[in-house]
Amino acid sequence: MQAFADLIQQLERAAGTRSRVDALANHLEAVGPADGAWALALLLGKRKRRLITGRRLRQICLERSGLPEWLFESCHAQVGDSAETIALLLPQLSLPPAPPLELPLAEWMEHRLPALAVLEAEAQAEAVLATWAALPDGQCFLFNKLLTGGFRVGVAAGLVTRALAQVSGLEEAELAHRLMGGFEPSAAAMEALLAPLEADATAPISRPYPFCLASPLEAERLAASDPAGWQVEWKWDGIRAQLIRRSGQTFLWSRGEELINASFPELEPVAELLEPGTVLDGELTVWPAQATQPAGFGPLQRRLGRQKPGAALLRECPAAFVAYDLLEKGGQDLRPDPLSQRRAALEDLVRRLPETASTPAAGLLRLSPLLPLGCWDDLEALRQQARSVGAEGLMLKALDSAYGVGRRRGLWWKHKLEPMELDVVLLYAQAGSGRRANLHTDYTFGLWDGDGRLVTFAKAYSGLDNSEITELDRWIRRHTTERFGPVRAVDPLQVFTLGFEGLQRSSRHRSGLAVRFPRILRWRRDRTPESADSLSSALALLVTSAR
Amino acid sequence: MVLPADGLIQLTPEGLYCPAAEAWIDPWRPVSRALITHGHADHARPGCSEYWAVRAGEGVLRQRLGAGITLTGVDYGEVRRLGGAMVSFHSAGHVLGSAQIRISAGGESWLISGDYKRDEDPSCAPFEPVAADVLITEATFGLPIYRWRPGRQVAAEILAWWREAPQQPSLLFAYAFGKAQRLLAELAALGVEEEVLLHGAVQALMAPYRSAGVVLPPTRPLSELPRGESLAGRLVIAPPSAHRSPWMKRFKAPQTAFVSGWMAVRGARRRRGFERGFALSDHADWDGLLRTVRDTGAGQVYVTHGNSDGLARFLREERGLAAEPLGRAFEGLESEEGEMEGAAAASVP
Numbered sequence: 001m002q003a004f005a006d007l008i009q010q011l012e013r014a015a016g017t018r019s020r021v022d023a024l025a026n027h028l029e030a031v032g033p034a035d036g037a038w039a040l041a042l043l044l045g046k047r048k049r050r051l052i053t054g055r056r057l058r059q060i061c062l063e064r065s066g067l068p069e070w071l072f073e074s075c076h077a078q079v080g081d082s083a084e085t086i087a088l089l090l091p092q093l094s095l096p097p098a099p100p101l102e103l104p105l106a107e108w109m110e111h112r113l114p115a116l117a118v119l120e121a122e123a124q125a126e127a128v129l130a131t132w133a134a135l136p137d138g139q140c141f142l143f144n145k146l147l148t149g150g151f152r153v154g155v156a157a158g159l160v161t162r163a164l165a166q167v168s169g170l171e172e173a174e175l176a177h178r179l180m181g182g183f184e185p186s187a188a189a190m191e192a193l194l195a196p197l198e199a200d201a202t203a204p205i206s207r208p209y210p211f212c213l214a215s216p217l218e219a220e221r222l223a224a225s226d227p228a229g230w231q232v233e234w235k236w237d238g239i240r241a242q243l244i245r246r247s248g249q250t251f252l253w254s255r256g257e258e259l260i261n262a263s264f265p266e267l268e269p270v271a272e273l274l275e276p277g278t279v280l281d282g283e284l285t286v287w288p289a290q291a292t293q294p295a296g297f298g299p300l301q302r303r304l305g306r307q308k309p310g311a312a313l314l315r316e317c318p319a320a321f322v323a324y325d326l327l328e329k330g331g332q333d334l335r336p337d338p339l340s341q342r343r344a345a346l347e348d349l350v351r352r353l354p355e356t357a358s359t360p361a362a363g364l365l366r367l368s369p370l371l372p373l374g375c376w377d378d379l380e381a382l383r384q385q386a387r388s389v390g391a392e393g394l395m396l397k398a399l400d401s402a403y404g405v406g407r408r409r410g411l412w413w414k415h416k417l418e419p420m421e422l423d424v425v426l427l428y429a430q431a432g433s434g435r436r437a438n439l440h441t442d443y444t445f446g447l448w449d450g451d452g453r454l455v456t457f458a459k460a461y462s463g464l465d466n467s468e469i470t471e472l473d474r475w476i477r478r479h480t481t482e483r484f485g486p487v488r489a490v491d492p493l494q495v496f497t498l499g500f501e502g503l504q505r506s507s508r509h510r511s512g513l514a515v516r517f518p519r520i521l522r523w524r525r526d527r528t529p530e531s532a533d534s535l536s537s538a539l540a541l542l543v544t545s546a547r
Numbered sequence: 548m549v550l551p552a553d554g555l556i557q558l559t560p561e562g563l564y565c566p567a568a569e570a571w572i573d574p575w576r577p578v579s580r581a582l583i584t585h586g587h588a589d590h591a592r593p594g595c596s597e598y599w600a601v602r603a604g605e606g607v608l609r610q611r612l613g614a615g616i617t618l619t620g621v622d623y624g625e626v627r628r629l630g631g632a633m634v635s636f637h638s639a640g641h642v643l644g645s646a647q648i649r650i651s652a653g654g655e656s657w658l659i660s661g662d663y664k665r666d667e668d669p670s671c672a673p674f675e676p677v678a679a680d681v682l683i684t685e686a687t688f689g690l691p692i693y694r695w696r697p698g699r700q701v702a703a704e705i706l707a708w709w710r711e712a713p714q715q716p717s718l719l720f721a722y723a724f725g726k727a728q729r730l731l732a733e734l735a736a737l738g739v740e741e742e743v744l745l746h747g748a749v750q751a752l753m754a755p756y757r758s759a760g761v762v763l764p765p766t767r768p769l770s771e772l773p774r775g776e777s778l779a780g781r782l783v784i785a786p787p788s789a790h791r792s793p794w795m796k797r798f799k800a801p802q803t804a805f806v807s808g809w810m811a812v813r814g815a816r817r818r819r820g821f822e823r824g825f826a827l828s829d830h831a832d833w834d835g836l837l838r839t840v841r842d843t844g845a846g847q848v849y850v851t852h853g854n855s856d857g858l859a860r861f862l863r864e865e866r867g868l869a870a871e872p873l874g875r876a877f878e879g880l881e882s883e884e885g886e887m888e889g890a891a892a893a894s895v896p
Contacts, residue, residue: 013822071857075691079814081814084813084814088692088812091694092691435814435817435818438814
């Protein structure tokens with residue numbers, strides 16, 4: 001495990017992309033397929049299973065050290081991470097010296113850690129203490145992280161695929177594809193992943209393609225091109241998904257690479273109508289058969305994460321797959337074809353469906369309509385209609401473009417509606433974790449109610465730059481009125497403009513409203529708290545956003 | 548918590564005050580007589596009519612507060628009468644010329660620790676344990692997560708870091724007064740004899756250290772290096788404030804590191820944006836704080852700076868001492884060393 005601990009340290013220290021990729025590639029080559037597979041799974045965040053809770057690990061640490069729990073809390077607030085706090089406190093445990101323990105990463109992941117997890121209370125504490133005593137400094141932190149399942153390294157998936165490409169000589173796109181749909185770490189999986197092209201005959205039939213992603217519109221770049229070269233569609237407000245029909249089986253993948261068939265059973269009949277070897281890229285929405293537009297994100301949220309939706313929920317919030325693109329037809333990868341051809345094939349596919357479709361399938365598979373655009377000047381008017389049809393903006397895709405892997409600036413643009421805005425007052429703050437440990441970066445904001453009181457309305461974590469965060473942190477410390485554990489109530493003096501994508505009624509929130517994607521747009525030092533918005537102005541937005 | 552109004556040491560708007568000696572200790576504003584623990588900017592401020600400090604720190608103080616200040620120099624351990632009180636300065640091991648100040652009168656003794664550390668440091672006199680009835684201690688790193696490794700060991704890692712990059716300049720950021728010279732002295736002890744380049748702010752402190760006889764490698768201000776001379780493989784020491792400043796333009800693709808006690812925590816390392824963080828501090832770590840409280844034998848402890856609440860509570864609940872934080876009064880003071888980590892230095896509401 002030392003090699004992996006060293007790699008993590010190298011990745012943290014390395015300044016440039018080049019040296020990070022080299023470090024990754026060197027590591028994968030040096031450790032062999034079994035440890036390499038685990039390194040890969042951990043770096044890609046595909047292994048998050050918690051074997052012991054952070055609380056249990058802390059208990060073991062505290063019982064041995066005799067430190068009071070409140071002091072542990074203070075330490076944790078400073079460090080922002082349980083596993084690291086415990087690692088830093090280990091010298092306080094006066095553990096007896098033990099011969100150093102060095103085992104391969106795979107041995108830890110496959111045997112040692114799971115074995116620790118199933119031990120009974122006292123035996124477990126002893127085994128953990130013995131491991132701490134035997135591990136070198138740098139490995140204790142890693143051990144704690146792997147045990148509590150919170151392991152995360154700040155390394156982009158793109159860098160990992162680049163390193164894999166360097167090691168294997170394969171294209172990055174090919175590797176990204178092979179990694180889709182889950183990677184179960186083992187020496188065999190690693191060897192299959194890095195196998196030469198012709199040898200990769202064992203691709204699982206469930207494997208999705210890497211999603212092609214859009215970048216926020218750069219109007220100047222677009223203006224220089226011919227509008228006729230672009231396909232314009234609504235940007236639907238659902239979740240991006242891939243519907244796969246192969247060898248008599250259906251696979252519905254979310255963008256987060258979760259298999260979500262079970263949550264959307266009503267799509268099965270229409271999937272069965274697709275010819276074998278078909279892969280559709282599209283948006284999963286809640287869209288009743290007779291409705292002219294989707295029901296919004298709120299109803300969809302009720303469906304997400306529900307493993308087996310009941311009959312009532314299926315009736316109230318029926319799902320539909322809105323197809324954007326055809327990635328595979330008759331088992332053939334269409335991604336290298338230009339979008340214009342793929343679109344024609346998609347339209348052909350959908351057109352032929354209703355003739356064979358029985359009534360229950362109607363409205364389950366919809367074609368994302370194309371929007372006419374004569375000149376760039378019309379773009380803005382079109383975008384402004386988005387909210388009225390239940391979309392969150394526009395998508396622009398180059399008609400001659402292949403279906404790329406990941407975000408390839410210039411071929412796909414998203415042009416979202418401006419967010420809704422409200423001026424809100426800072427009420428509470430809490431320290432973040434990791435890089436933001438001990439800096440107050442989690443904010444809770446309020447709006448005025450009819451009685452002249454501030455009611456909590458939304459939380460936001462992002463939107464300020466580093467110097468603003470530092471300055472606000474100082475201000476928060478000097479203006480704390482009360483503390484509730486890690487949360488500080490502050491003088492209600494600072495006003496911020498909050499942007500968000502949508503509003504819906506919610507009985508779980510004190511304001512009666514839930515906001516979607518709230519983020520700070522501006523720190524309004526020019527505003528007094530009295531001038532902040534009220535709940536009634538939020539309710540007015542609710543009316544305009546509801547259709 | 549405020550100090551008792553009729554005590555030997557009181558807290559006034561100017562800072563800690565001893566009426567018997569008619570003197571303030573490290574006052575925040577100009578006063579008639581200031582007893583100075585050490586020359587860092589948050590402890591030694593200009594404008595006082597009269598200063599008292601240890602002789603070893605005189606050079607630095609005159610340089611920072613003005614050559615013409617009225618300064619009475621005393622030796623470590625020398626007991627002087629001031630009004631109705633006996634005053635003595637004792638080595639604090641923090642930086643060159645740093646002191647704890649002991650004041651006694653009417654059968655009661657107080658010890659004001661100033662900033663201190665218990666670890667070995669070849670650039671200044673070691674900490675001297677002093678007995679007192681009441682202790683006012685700092686708690687900058689008053690959490691058990693802070694536990695320092697020997698300075699020599701950290702310096703050896705820094706040396707290895709420097710040696711591993713012969714193609715690029717190695718920029719080491721460290722507090723200009725104290726930390727920089729300690730590092731240089733540790734490097735000298737490790738056998739480094741080649742010239743180290745210095746930022747102007749560090750250079751300004753070199754003369755007092757050299758005249759105090761501290762063994763240091765040869766140094767030169769970066770500004771005296773001819774333009775165009777290669778900086779590859781050179782070690783350059785600069786204050787943290789120079790990081791990402793225009794001063795850095797001169798370096799093509801340097802490797803950077805920050806030396807500070809705060810670097811013990813991963814999140815702090817990542818937040819600061821230095822490639823490497825070396826955890827080395829001139830303040831006491833948790834064990835050092837507890838050991839010092841024990842060594843003084845004090846039954847009453849007041850705690851300032853950093854985790855003052857936490858250390859005081861620990862002493863009270865786990866050690867059975869009368870202990871209170873003096874946090875509020877000392878909060879929001881820009882510490883010369885803590886300047887980069889205002890957040891961590893101020894943790895009390």
